[in-house]
Amino acid sequence: MIEFEKVTFVHQSGVKALQDVNLRIRKGEMVSIVGENGAGKTTLVKHIIGLLKPTEGRVNVFGKDTRDASTAQLSRMVGVAFQNPDHQLFCETVEEEIAFGLKNFGFSPDVIEKRINWALGFFGLEKYRKNPPITLSGGEKKRLTLACILAWDPEVIILDEPTVGQDAIQKEKLSEIVRMLNSMGKTVVIVSHDIEFLWPMQPRVVVMSSGKIVADGEASSVMNDSYLLEKARVTQPQLIRLYNSMKRKPQRPFRDVFDAERHIMEALSVRTG
Amino acid sequence: MALLEIENLNFRYLDSEREVIQDFSLSMEHGEVLVLAGPSGCGKSTLLRAINGLIPHMYQGEYKGRVVVDGMEVAKSEMRALAQKVGFLFQNPENQIFMFSVERDIAFGLENLGIPRQEIRERVDNAMRLLGITNLAKRAPHELSDGQKQRVALAGVLAMDPKLVILDEPTSLLDPLTARELVYAIGKINKEKGTSFIIVEHRLDLVVTVADRLAVMYEGKKIFDDRPEKVLLECDVEPYGVLVPAVTKLQRQLSRQGIPLPRRLLAPEELPVELGV
Numbered sequence: 001m002i003e004f005e006k007v008t009f010v011h012q013s014g015v016k017a018l019q020d021v022n023l024r025i026r027k028g029e030m031v032s033i034v035g036e037n038g039a040g041k042t043t044l045v046k047h048i049i050g051l052l053k054p055t056e057g058r059v060n061v062f063g064k065d066t067r068d069a070s071t072a073q074l075s076r077m078v079g080v081a082f083q084n085p086d087h088q089l090f091c092e093t094v095e096e097e098i099a100f101g102l103k104n105f106g107f108s109p110d111v112i113e114k115r116i117n118w119a120l121g122f123f124g125l126e127k128y129r130k131n132p133p134i135t136l137s138g139g140e141k142k143r144l145t146l147a148c149i150l151a152w153d154p155e156v157i158i159l160d161e162p163t164v165g166q167d168a169i170q171k172e173k174l175s176e177i178v179r180m181l182n183s184m185g186k187t188v189v190i191v192s193h194d195i196e197f198l199w200p201m202q203p204r205v206v207v208m209s210s211g212k213i214v215a216d217g218e219a220s221s222v223m224n225d226s227y228l229l230e231k232a233r234v235t236q237p238q239l240i241r242l243y244n245s246m247k248r249k250p251q252r253p254f255r256d257v258f259d260a261e262r263h264i265m266e267a268l269s270v271r272t273g
Numbered sequence: 274m275a276l277l278e279i280e281n282l283n284f285r286y287l288d289s290e291r292e293v294i295q296d297f298s299l300s301m302e303h304g305e306v307l308v309l310a311g312p313s314g315c316g317k318s319t320l321l322r323a324i325n326g327l328i329p330h331m332y333q334g335e336y337k338g339r340v341v342v343d344g345m346e347v348a349k350s351e352m353r354a355l356a357q358k359v360g361f362l363f364q365n366p367e368n369q370i371f372m373f374s375v376e377r378d379i380a381f382g383l384e385n386l387g388i389p390r391q392e393i394r395e396r397v398d399n400a401m402r403l404l405g406i407t408n409l410a411k412r413a414p415h416e417l418s419d420g421q422k423q424r425v426a427l428a429g430v431l432a433m434d435p436k437l438v439i440l441d442e443p444t445s446l447l448d449p450l451t452a453r454e455l456v457y458a459i460g461k462i463n464k465e466k467g468t469s470f471i472i473v474e475h476r477l478d479l480v481v482t483v484a485d486r487l488a489v490m491y492e493g494k495k496i497f498d499d500r501p502e503k504v505l506l507e508c509d510v511e512p513y514g515v516l517v518p519a520v521t522k523l524q525r526q527l528s529r530q531g532i533p534l535p536r537r538l539l540a541p542e543e544l545p546v547e548l549g550v
Binding site: 035036037038137138139140164165166167168169170171193194195196230233234235237238239241242245246247248256257260261264265267268271 | 311312313314364418419420442445446447448449450451452453475476478511514515516518519520522523526527530532540541542543544545546548549550
């Protein structure tokens, strides 16, 4: 559905931001992209909606070469919430902001009204309906960006550093939204440094370093490779570190705290019983 | 004398209906590292402004109570004088660095204070050494990575030799390893120079390793304020929007089930050893 074939991207300054990238994202997948600052993660995302076009190689989105498609066409299918919401919000009021994309994609006024109500309610932004987006807090702006995108219901949702500036309650909610979208069959791509946020969702993990993809696989195997992660300046999730320090390891690393607690309680009762 | 004394502070912005800070008291000794946590909109940023003097000097509103930094009452002192006591590192270092070279950038605040050249040189060199960026001295700040920029901005703050440094979500834009290096640097500066820190963070796994205290704020009030292990292992902080690191949560759950465990925060590698599993 999204295919990178030997993609290289060179900035005007001559810096190679992507180097021979091959990546295939299938429908309904949950994929996370991790790696150091400046590894090329956001550059990769910009290629998916045609904001950047490859210097060499090809990017195909829903069977279309991004060189032959406009960003508007691609955005109908792929919604991106960028890291800095200030670059994305520009309308006079919150409701106009949500309506903007919907109008552009030709939705009817009554559908637009319904979708606005849904999005405001879902993200707890009703009270700001008539407020200018610039007056919202950083965390609220990020939620608004996501609300705008979900309102037009794209097939693929890309979140660039969604947890920055979000507190525990919002992170939990975000994690629920991601799982819900994914269970509805949406393809979700998350670019994030927040390993502890990603780990319980057990996404496919793509690791980038210096413009290259250096690893790509299941969370439990990629996140277990401490040497590789160190090179990409990523730290291991706490629960993997715990797992690796156990004398008798269960079959696979703990997905979450409850999983770990259950296992440890069992191990302790066997020992004392 | 305490480094920071906040006594029954109440603050309401001119255009807001409710008090953003409510009857807030906090005392900090010289050399302490305090982590301030709490959900978005709980008043953390307002509190920071009340410490560095932006409140009441730049933001107007209804102000009750007292904030005293190193013997200087904030409401009655000039911003310029306060700036020498309290340093502030923003979330995004790009708001803070702007000169043509790293060393010029770090020296900027000192030049404005009219400090002799030789002393500026020494302070800048020392700040760069503490943060491990001496090799970047001649580089242009805009060419640096985010983590490097963050350290340059912090060096600029430290060169002013403040008693207290406030960091507002310093690691949120950094990759995990860079974030860990920044937290190590904070710990080192605290030990070597005795500088105190207030760190606002949502992500606690890194910062609690250098913290002496953890304060939790909710709807303008202080809910918890104690040693990090006390707050995280003995209190229920989740309803107040605090993210408990996975292994700490596990340690707390196991303790509550009656399994004997030490009362300090255990690293992921330590917990299985303590449990013998």
